[in-house]
Amino acid sequence: MINRTPQPINTLSIRYGEEKTFGRLNLSSTLPAYSQAKFQSSTHSLVNLAHENQLKLFDPTVQISGLTPDCADKTKACYNDPYDYERVFYENIMINMRNSFNRKSFQSYIENYFADASVCANYSGCVDYKDPALSYATRNMMMMGISGHQMDMFVMRDVYAADGMGGGSLPDIGLHQSEGKGWASYWHAYMDPNSGSYRGYNNMSYLSVFHEIAHGYGFNHSSGMTYGFADSWTNTYLQQHFTQHERENSNAHQVPSVLTKAELLEERKVRLSFYHTQPGASAQDIELQFIHNDGIDIKVDYIEGRDNTSVDVTFGTPPVAPVYVRSVSGNGEYMSTLQFKGSDLIPLPRYTFGGKAYTILDKKLIAPETSGWGIRKLCDQPGQQLATKADYQALWNYMSANNLLGTLSTNKFLSRDEPASWYIWMLEFNAREMASSYYQLGVGIGNDKALVCVAPAN
Structure with missing residues (x-):
């Protein structure tokens, strides 16, 4: 097992075996951050063992080295x-922050x-927000919760400009992951024990870093996520849900109270099955949430005879924007997403051939007006x-050879x-050859x- 994260690991949510069974892996000793170890089990097969990450909110792609600009001018920040030690x-x-975003109490x-x-x-x-499908708070939570947002973490040196600085672009939660990026910084002396x-890990440090990271996600001062919520999270939520030791140290990796397995039964119909990771949890006591701004109909049917550990979810139409399904046991805190x-x-x-997987998108998933940029x-x-x-x-060659x-x-x-x-290419799969012609970027696909x-085949 290779731990590429800054968190020590004592327990891990996993899937394993040919059936990809969900489970909770408890280690006999702690696997430190940025380390690796060999392990064995006397009770279970470790075939096809993989981490099942369902703590999905606040999942930026963080760059924390290789950022150095020219700092020759010592008269400027x-x-x-x-x-x-600053890393x-x-x-x-x-x-x-991540442990907050993935808690049930944080959403409330x-x-x-x-x-x-x-x-x-x-x-x-907040005042000007008018979307009836999604509350302003949930919209903000999902914007900072979206995966893949590039976040560069700098340190301010030489000349003090402010406690911290940051900036970036607002993620589009209509996409499956962020295509934007941002940066944040904090004044070096506040992190230097000498x-x-x-300041160390005092409230001003937490407030400032949250504030600047929110800027890195594109939130301005009128959003309430920088001035406002950053203060409230630091002074109230953080104090209520994290001990002083937890605020000042690298906390161990957490697992959600339930793991959720999704199985596509037929078009637009998914079966969700739940595995409890906490001892003594009741199989009947699961809270299920759907977060989306599509305005689509979602029907949930409980399955008799399965101890209420599974539900079938039917979507009225294929969603244009992602739908997030969050699950938590009644006495649990960390949520599966x-x-x-x-x-x-x-x-x-x-x-699948030649090391690549080729998937043909159904026309139901493509709005006719989508341009060459949008596709x-x-x-x-x-x-x-x-x-x-x-x-x-390559696909035409394969399909032609295999009738x-x-x-x-x-x-x-x-x-x-x-x-x-x-211009982009338009390709026609004819019986004898693939023909190609120019197609204007700004024209809808029809x-x-x-x-x-x-995608790569693996």
């Missing part, structure tokens, strides 16, 4: 790489905070990209590569064309 400082605060806390009219009135972002200005996209809810033709965002499974002309040629061309519902496709400015998504 400089933002560069953290030293080791650990950032890691410990971000671990507790942020909802109650922005639901207070006297609080909301202080921030124009400085007379050392799954994300469902339209491509998860429709069986799609998939061909590049529709390949939403891990590792996927829209196919290039060369990928389409599969007749199974296609359309023979026209669009690529992501551009043969000329403002109803007669489809897309192929390509």
Whole structure:
């Protein structure tokens, strides 16, 4: 087992065996951060063992080294790489941010905070928010909760400009992961134990780092997530849910109170089965939440004779934006979060050869008006990209050799590569050859064309 995280591991949520059974792996001794170990079990097979990560909120892609700019001008503030002790400082605060976002109590806390009219009135972002499908608090939580947001963590040096600085772009929660990035920083003396200005892990440090990371997610001062919620989280929530020792150290990896397994039964119908990770939990006592801003209908049916450990969920239409399903046991705190996209809810033709997996998107998942720029965002499974002309040629060769061309519902496709400015390729899968022609980037895909998504075969 290789631990590539800043957290020590005592227990881990896993899937294992040929059936990918869920379980909780308890280690006989702690696996430290950034370390590896060999282990064995006398009671279970370790075949196909893998970590099942369902603590999905606040999951940025953090860069914490290799950021160094030119700091030759000592008359200006400089933002560069953290030293080791500063890296650990950032890691410990971000671990507790992640541990907050994945708690049931945190969702209630942020909802109650922005639901207070006297609080909301202080921030124009809250006052002007009009989306009836999603509360302002939940929208903000999911924006900072979205995976894949690039976050560069700098340290401010040389000339003091403020306690911290940061900035970035707002993630689009209509996408399966963030395509944006941001940065945050904190004044170096506040993290240096040998400085007379050392703050350590006091409230001002937590407040400032949360504040600047919120800027890194694109939140401005009128949002209430920088000034406002950062203060409340630091001074109240953090004090109530984390001990002083937890606030000042690297906390061990957590597991959700339930693990949720999803099985596609038919188009738009998914069976959710629950595995309790906490001893003594009741199988009947599970809270289930659906978070989305699509306005789609969702029907939940409990399955008789299965001890209420499974439910069937039927979606009225394939969602355009991701739907988040969160689960927690009645006495649990850490929540399982799954994300469902339209491509998860429709069986799609998939061909694997030459080290790549080719998936043909159903036209139900593609709005006819989607342009050549927009189609590049529709390949939403891990590792996927829209196919290039060369990928389409490889797929045509495979389908032609295996007499599969007749199974296609359309023979026209669009690529992501551009043969000329403002143009992409349109490919036609004919019986004898694949034909190609230019297609304007700004024109909608229409109803007669489809897309192929390509990912590594593993």
